[in-house]
Amino acid sequence: MRRAVGLAALTVLLAACTSTPPAPAPPPRPPDLGKFTQQKLAWTPCGDALDCAHLTVPLDYAKPDGKTVTVGLLRHKAAKQRIGSLVVNPGGPGGWGTATAASLAKTPAAAPLLDRFDLVGFDPRGVGTSEPRITCRTDAEQDADRASDIESDLSPDGVKKQLAETTAYGAKCAEATKYGKEFLANVGTRDVVRDLDVLRAALGDEKLTYLGYSYGTQIGAAYAEAYPRNVRALLLDGAIDPAQGLVDSLVTQAAGFQDALNEFGKWCACATAGDTEAFQRLVRPLIAKPLPAGTRKLSFEDAITGTFGGLYSRGDWPALKAALAQVAQGNGRTLLAFADDYYQRDRDGKYSGAIDAYFAVRCVDHTRVTDRAAIDRAHERMLAGAPFLAGGTPDTSELDICSTWPVPPTSAEHAPRPAGLPKPLVVSTTHDPATPYRQGVDLAKDLGGVLLTHEGVQHTVFLQGDTCVDRAGIAYLIDGTASETRC
Structure with a gap:
């Protein structure tokens, strides 16, 4: 970007043409570690x-x-x-x-x-x-967030609620983590x-x-x-x-999971996930009616996340196939266990803290996206490349969280x-x-x-x-x- 040369700057330039330029200042010494x-x-x-x-x-x-x-x-x-x-x-x-x-x-x-x-x-x-340790939500608050269908509500009121919730999340991180914003920065x-x-x-x-x-x-x-x-x-x-950048990384990752689901579908050849349409018919009803899963319930978002978890390794495909078959039979327990593993929640309901650290690092590692229209376009691109996500996506929250994160980025993609x-x-x-x-x-x-x-x-x-x-x-x-x- 070019700058206009003001009168004071022009004076300095003219003086430099008629006198010996000053020696450059020495670079700052690195801190002694x-x-x-x-x-x-x-x-x-x-x-x-x-x-x-x-x-x-x-x-x-x-x-x-x-x-x-x-x-x-x-x-x-x-x-x-x-x-x-x-x-x-x-x-x-x-x-x-x-x-x-x-x-x-x-x-x-x-x-x-x-x-x-x-x-x-x-x-x-x-x-x-x-x-x-980076600390944001309590274990109970993490469970409640996963069970919520707020990410699936893309109406104007739903978007407002999401932004209010994600702003509050960043504030909780700054409040609950020792040294607060100084540490998050x-x-x-x-x-x-x-x-x-x-x-x-x-x-x-x-x-x-x-x-x-x-x-x-x-x-x-x-x-x-x-x-x-x-x-x-x-x-x-x-x-x-x-x-x-943050948007492109999420878009390409969503497409990567769609690709893996397609490969899983070829291997599985099953009615529950033989193709994207079959998978959507299986999980979309969970938006309105989460499925019993022991003492808890399987939400739509957890069904997507659990499927993500099962796609990470081909060795998990037989268990993922069984989990999706259970969902078709009205039981969400195994797919919820996949989601728990993804979020690093143990059997006692304790979280490792990985999900809070994930957002804290991602939000300072990338250029911030604050334009709501740009976030909406990113959501559309994600769904275009990964139609199995239709109905909502857990990753949308990342853009919202980072748009209102309490400290500025310290790195930029390059x-x-x-x-x-x-x-x-x-x-x-x-x-x-x-x-x-x-x-x-x-x-x-x-x-x-x-x-x-x-x-x-x-x-x-x-x-x-x-x-x-x-x-x-x-x-x-x-x-x-x-x-x-x-x-």
Whole structure:
């Protein structure tokens, strides 16, 4: 954008033509993070040959002498011939890297990596075992929100109610989370990446070896851009394209789930979900009349979310088929269990906090969309690409929540262009419902990386039983070898 040159600016320009220009001001010195990068991690045993610790980091990196927060860590030490640390994040936003590391430590496919690396999982700031945790709704309020049909009411009054509810939600997050708006303003990927580099240094690793799944790929890509010369290896599976804005990311994800549902329908060949029309005939009545599901009820929104959950992995398809058949028989219990798993609600009705962290991070990671007409057009695009959502969509609330979020964004979508970065390995699955295949293709290109294409229908695949993918990924992480591969 061009600026008009005012009289004062013109005077300065004329003076510059007749006198020696002043020396440029030196760039601001980066804050001294030595007390964080040189900290000694106090590892303590936490079961099954695992150790746990907390990393202390600044709440606000612009104020390193101010308040501090902690990042939860879990480690499985290398068995032999240690190369260094392999830091892992499962995605979300809101996923617990500590739980993922504990799970991978028991995974047979990961054995070659467990020999050579200290496997380290971290919970991003505000998540899981990190302190403080992002907190918005109570467990009872989460249940009530899921049971509500407000997202399906697109009338003017319904939209007003949605906006009032989403505005109140953001206010609750600021009120219930320790340090309030100050913390919410510093929970985005920008700050998680800074924490990750402090972690690298505190672990004693000169260079970072990193495994990121789903949103974890966004963390990895942002780290690559911020600290390209601190990278040893990045394996990014289920890639998010950081150049996509909030609307485009939701539209392409909705289309990805439609694609996965189409593939499921071909496999299932069943009356309940053989095609989009059959699926809609099954779930649309839930808008007006939720279905009994034990002591609770299955709402339309939970039926959609439960179906999302069942489409993440082809291994869940038999159970999803049975769940949809139960809905046809008037029983919503199993499909509600899929939705509970998606929202990380346990059998005692306790939520992990992942859904609150998801919104808090997404809302500061993207350019804000405030125009109601633009949000309505986004909704129309989502339904055009994913007609199985007709009647409402849980993702519409994300646009509304972020439009009134109590703190401004700290990042903006863009294609990363890191210089001097070792080639990452990007794994992308042809029918990935949550992060469609094209996003991995684009991310590999932007990072100058190597693309591994997995032919299948699932979200993320490395160390999940595909020998071809596992062999290629393990070789890359151990000795850096990688080539374009199709599995």
